[in-house]
Amino acid sequence: MNRRTPPTPTSTARTVSIGGAANRPCTLVVCRGCCCGNPRKHPGTDHAWQLDRLRAAAAEHGFQVRTTDCLGPCDQANVIVVQPSAAGRRAGGRATWIGFAMDDDCTDDVLRWAADGGPGMAKPPATLELQFIRPPREARLRARR
Secondary structure (H helix, E strand, O other): OOOOOOOOOOOOOOOOOOHHHHHOOOEEEEEOOOOOOOOOOOOOOOHHHHHHHHHHHHHHHOOEEEEEOOOOOHHHOOOEEEEOOHHHHHOOOOOEEEOOOOOHHHHHHHHHHHHOOOOOOOOOOHHHHOOEEOOOHHHHHHHHO
């Protein structure tokens, strides 16, 4: 049987990333559930254009964009979660939830922050910080595990 020995005071502890996690880029998770991205509920926003802009910038700057069903805080739609890159997480960055992300100024701020590296790697624009929201209870509980 092969057993791992715990680190001794003279040994060096290392953090090892498994697989692709070591190089994971900053990721934008864009809610497109029941309220976010719904032109009937938010007719003044071009949701498809916003997603196209996010994807084009991701291709140019090396971050990722993915969509998901409802993230939960429907009263704060549109919601985007900015997840840190692997390097950003190692530097202390954590997923940041942004609410009311419907206008071009907010989209520009999200894109600028993600292009600069996102959480843990770059300071978010001050105007974007005003739109930070608390994640739903379930997400906060998962993050503590």
